[in-house]
Amino acid sequence: MNAAADPLAALWRPPALMGVVLGGEALAAILALAPTHGGERLVHFGLASLGIQWVALGTLCALYLLRRPLGRLPPPRLAWACLALFLLMSLLVAAAAWSVLVMTANAEGTRTGFILRMLGLALVVGLIGLLSYQNYWRSRQWAVRAKQLELEALQARIHPHFLFNSLNTIAALTVSNPALAEEVVQDLAELFRVTMRDMRERVTLQQELDFTRSYLRIEAQRLGGRLLVDWTLKNLPLQAHVPALILQPLVENAVYHGIEPSAGGGRVHILGTYNRGVLRLEVRNPLPAQPARRRSGTGNRMALDNIRERLMLFYDLEARLETEAKEGLFRVTIRLPYRKGVTA
Amino acid sequence: MTEALRVFIVDDEAPARARMKALLADIAAEQPNVLVGEAANGVEALERLADAPADVALVDIRMPRMDGVELARHLAAAGNSPTVVFTTAYDEYAVQAFELNAVDYLVKPVRAQRLAAALEKARRAAPTARETLARLAPEARRHLSVSERGRILLVPVSEILYLKAELKYVTARTREREHLLDESLTHLEHEFASRFVRVHRNCLVAREAITGFEKDAAEDGETHWSVLLAGLDEKLPVSRRQWPAVKAAFAGEGKA
Numbered sequence: 001m002n003a004a005a006d007p008l009a010a011l012w013r014p015p016a017l018m019g020v021v022l023g024g025e026a027l028a029a030i031l032a033l034a035p036t037h038g039g040e041r042l043v044h045f046g047l048a049s050l051g052i053q054w055v056a057l058g059t060l061c062a063l064y065l066l067r068r069p070l071g072r073l074p075p076p077r078l079a080w081a082c083l084a085l086f087l088l089m090s091l092l093v094a095a096a097a098w099s100v101l102v103m104t105a106n107a108e109g110t111r112t113g114f115i116l117r118m119l120g121l122a123l124v125v126g127l128i129g130l131l132s133y134q135n136y137w138r139s140r141q142w143a144v145r146a147k148q149l150e151l152e153a154l155q156a157r158i159h160p161h162f163l164f165n166s167l168n169t170i171a172a173l174t175v176s177n178p179a180l181a182e183e184v185v186q187d188l189a190e191l192f193r194v195t196m197r198d199m200r201e202r203v204t205l206q207q208e209l210d211f212t213r214s215y216l217r218i219e220a221q222r223l224g225g226r227l228l229v230d231w232t233l234k235n236l237p238l239q240a241h242v243p244a245l246i247l248q249p250l251v252e253n254a255v256y257h258g259i260e261p262s263a264g265g266g267r268v269h270i271l272g273t274y275n276r277g278v279l280r281l282e283v284r285n286p287l288p289a290q291p292a293r294r295r296s297g298t299g300n301r302m303a304l305d306n307i308r309e310r311l312m313l314f315y316d317l318e319a320r321l322e323t324e325a326k327e328g329l330f331r332v333t334i335r336l337p338y339r340k341g342v343t344a
Numbered sequence: 345m346t347e348a349l350r351v352f353i354v355d356d357e358a359p360a361r362a363r364m365k366a367l368l369a370d371i372a373a374e375q376p377n378v379l380v381g382e383a384a385n386g387v388e389a390l391e392r393l394a395d396a397p398a399d400v401a402l403v404d405i406r407m408p409r410m411d412g413v414e415l416a417r418h419l420a421a422a423g424n425s426p427t428v429v430f431t432t433a434y435d436e437y438a439v440q441a442f443e444l445n446a447v448d449y450l451v452k453p454v455r456a457q458r459l460a461a462a463l464e465k466a467r468r469a470a471p472t473a474r475e476t477l478a479r480l481a482p483e484a485r486r487h488l489s490v491s492e493r494g495r496i497l498l499v500p501v502s503e504i505l506y507l508k509a510e511l512k513y514v515t516a517r518t519r520e521r522e523h524l525l526d527e528s529l530t531h532l533e534h535e536f537a538s539r540f541v542r543v544h545r546n547c548l549v550a551r552e553a554i555t556g557f558e559k560d561a562a563e564d565g566e567t568h569w570s571v572l573l574a575g576l577d578e579k580l581p582v583s584r585r586q587w588p589a590v591k592a593a594f595a596g597e598g599k600a
Contacts, residue, residue, distance in 0.1 A: 164433035165357070168452040172363035222357050263356075263385055264407040288408075 005180065007075060008067055009139060011060065020060060024052040027125065046192045051097050058089045064114045065342035072227070079134075142230060149316065164254065184221055187214040197244055199266045202314075205272075205279070206238040212248045212270070219255055226265025227255065233272040240279060240338045249303045250283040250332050258285025258330060282333045287325060304332070310335065348376040349463055351396035354389045354415065355382075357562040360452065364402055364431075364459075386410025387487075387498065390418060393426065394495040400466045401426040402450075405438050413438075413481045418489040420474045421526060421599060422496050427466040441480045447472055448504060477567045484535045490523045499523050501539065505553045505573050506580060507532055509546040519575045543571055543582045543590055554594070557582070 008017050032045035062085050063070065070078060077082065096116045101107040107114070166188055173181035192212050194203075203211075216229055247270070255270045269284040311319040311334070319336040351368060355361045360564045363380050378533050383389035386408040393401070400420070405412035412430055419425035430449040431440055442449045448465055450458055479580040487498040503518045509529040516523045533540060533548055540548040553573045569587055570579040582590055 160434035164452055165360075168363060168433060168454075169357070169359045171453040172359035172366070175366050176359075176362060222359060224358050260356075260406075261408045 006071060006146075007078065007133075008063060008070060010136075012064065017060070020056050021053065023055045024194070047097075047101075048154050049114055049320050051093055051118075054093045054096075055086070055089050058093065059086045062089060079130050083130060086126045086129075087119060087122055090118055094118035144258050159252065161256070165222055166218050169218070173221065180221070184218055190214050191218075191248075194230060194244060194248075201244055202241040203244045204238065205236060208242055208244070208247050209233075209238075209272075211245070212251050215248050215251060223255075223259065223265065226262070227259050228265065228267040230269045232269070234274070236272050236274050237279070237338055242336065243280070243307075243314055246307050246310070246334060247281055247283070249307065250334075253300050253303055253332075254283050254285035254330070258287065262286070262288040277337055279336050279338045280333065282331060284329055284331045285330050287330050325331045345369065346376055346429045346467075348378045349400050350380045350396075350398040350426075351397075351463075352380055352393060352396065352401045353382040354384075354386070354401060354407070354412070355404040355431070356384045360404065360431075363453070367454060367456050367459050370456050371463075375460045375463045377463065384466050384517075386412070387413035388416070388495045389415055390458055390489075390498065393419075398426040400463060403428050403430055405435060405449075410486060413477060414485050415489070416472070417474065417477045417481065417485060418487070418496055418498070420471060420477055421489055422491045423465075427469070427471050427473070429462050429466055437482065438480070441482075445476050445479055446523065447476065447480060470538045470585050478531075484539075488523075488527065490516075490525055497523070499525075501536065505550055505576060507540065507548040518574070537551070541593055542589060543580060543586050545583060545585075547580055549580060551593075557594075 028048035029047055032041050036044070053229065059082075063082060066085075071080060073081060097118070098107065098111050098114050101114075124193070150198045166184070168186050170181050170188070174185060191214055193210060216227075219227055251270060257267065259266050266286040266288075269282075271280075271282040273280045304323065308321045311321060315336055319334070322333045322335075324331045324333075353361050353364050355364065361384075365379060365382075368379060371377075373507075377400075381392045381400050383392050387409045388404070389401070390410075401415075403415055404413040412428075416428040416430070419428060430438075430442065430447070431452055431454060432449060433452045439449065439451075440593065441447075448462055448469075450462055465514075485501065487500050488504070490497045490499060491585060497517065499516055504516050505519065506517050507525075507529060508515045508517070512526075514525045514527045514529050514532065516525050529546065533542055539550060539552075541551050541554075543549050549571055550573075553572050554571055556572045558570045558572060560568050560570060566584070568584075569582040569590075571582055571590070572579060
């Protein structure tokens with residue numbers, strides 16, 4: 001069973017074992033230092049330590065021996081089973097301890113009383129233990145999920161279709177127009193540099209517009225007259241910080257879904273406006289009568305979801321991404337807040 | 345002494361076509377070839393190939409109007425057509441399908457050596473079967489093709505009102521005329537399931553063309569239904585066996 005699926009697996013490893021032993025000693029120390037009526041504290045510590053270690057290690061042994069049947073239980077039941085075993089072990093050790101205490105004439109009170117006190121102690125410690133383990137388990141799950149998301153994001157960024165077609169274009173230009181080939185290589189390198197960045201970083205609006213222009217220059221080589229682009233930018237705060245790659249992927253989608261499937265090509269319209277603290281970026285592309293096959297739905301959605309998520313991360317509910325398909329035109333609009341002087 | 349292969353290039357991107365031309369020139373010593381033409385999509389390719397017959401067609405799978413696999417299907421149906429070698433920049437689904445069906449393909453940017461090897465294979469290998477090509481196609485065709493006087497004529501599926509099976513062939517009726525197709529009605533029913541509904545053992549009707557149904561009392565006292573189509577005077581009988589299914593399909597649309 002892999003570690004992710006088997007909650008008990010972590011218990012057999014050195015860090016966990018050390019933790020249990022040291023934790024037991026700490027508990028013994030607490031008990032020994034607690035205000036009690038007389039008696040040597042060191043003796044108390046020694047006895048407590050002995051008892052606790054027997055219970056702790058005994059429980060671990062029992063869990064290990066029963067790991068296979070336990071492994072089949074669903075997590076909630078598994079937790080209760082472990083607690084039950086812990087209490088059972090405590091009971092056994094408490095009973096044995098009483099006998100030892102009686103023999104050394106250190107016994108105080110009744111047997112039942114003693115055992116119940118020990119069980120009470122064990123119950124509290126057991127519940128604390130369960131809680132802390134649950135925390136640890138949850139954080140591990142989150143770590144695994146986070147890694148997964150990172151990988152997915154990375155895969156979503158580098159679009160093989162674009163990469164290989166661009167490389168093919170460069171290969172062609174190398175022979176027919178080497179100077180132009182070199183420019184395309186530079187543009188491609190810049191684009192890839194951006195996609196390798198941490199998506200949590202921000203860039204200036206100027207930079208984002210430049211990446212988009214680099215991307216479009218490469219596509220212009222490939223698609224020729226089929227790709228027409230209109231830019232309408234009105235008083236944009238070019239030094240505003242925005243999440244990286246919020247515009248370029250939208251334009252890429254527009255080209256892939258709106259221009260490429262059309263033999264005659266079409267026009268992509270990119271608009272940017274800034275009004276009363278809200279920065280608005282919009283990309284429009286024609287919706288061809290015969291849509292792009294295969295990748296059509298999923299690639300588009302993934303890019304949009306990714307951008308939405310990152311907008312949420314940065315701006316919470318203050319940023320919005322909306323799409324609209326109407327009268328043969330597809331529009332994506334992003335709105336985000338920008339306040340001068342504040343690194344939003 | 346190897347004969348020069350007549351090669352035709354189909355790719356929607358001009359730089360890609362230019363590169364392929366350059367590569368063909370580079371490998372000419374190893375694989376003698378002559379470029380007989382080029383096209384930017386499947387429809388153009390079919391038009392030009394009629395006048396410029398070729399032995400091998402290098403076809404990009406992703407093109408507007410008509411993609412590479414559909415082009416290959418029409419060429420295969422026509423017979424005596426160029427062997428198709430597919431090219432792609434990246435398409436994981438297509439590549440999987442090609443590998444599964446042992447169909448050769450080239451990835452862009454194409455290496456000169458790989459192109460030479462593909463041409464060599466194309467010289468010898470039998471053309472890919474229509475059934476195999478049908479399995480490669482991710483979706484239904486947009487056109488059906490007819491061989492007419494040495495040319496391939498394309499019939500847009502959207503214009504077909506009904507398909508009727510006659511002996512070995514299938515008749516496709518559009519508003520203007522009839523076409524004889526070398527297809528199987530069952531395969532067509534399967535490929536275009538959402539577009540056509542079976543009204544009779546030997547007849548499929550385009551759902552969108554149906555305007556209504558008519559009841560006739562026949563000699564045997566049983567009621568027979570016929571389907572009415574837009575733009576046609578002809579009424580097509582609906583078999584008793586098919587009637588419940590046809591009625592159910594249109595009950596919601598208020599046509600029955």
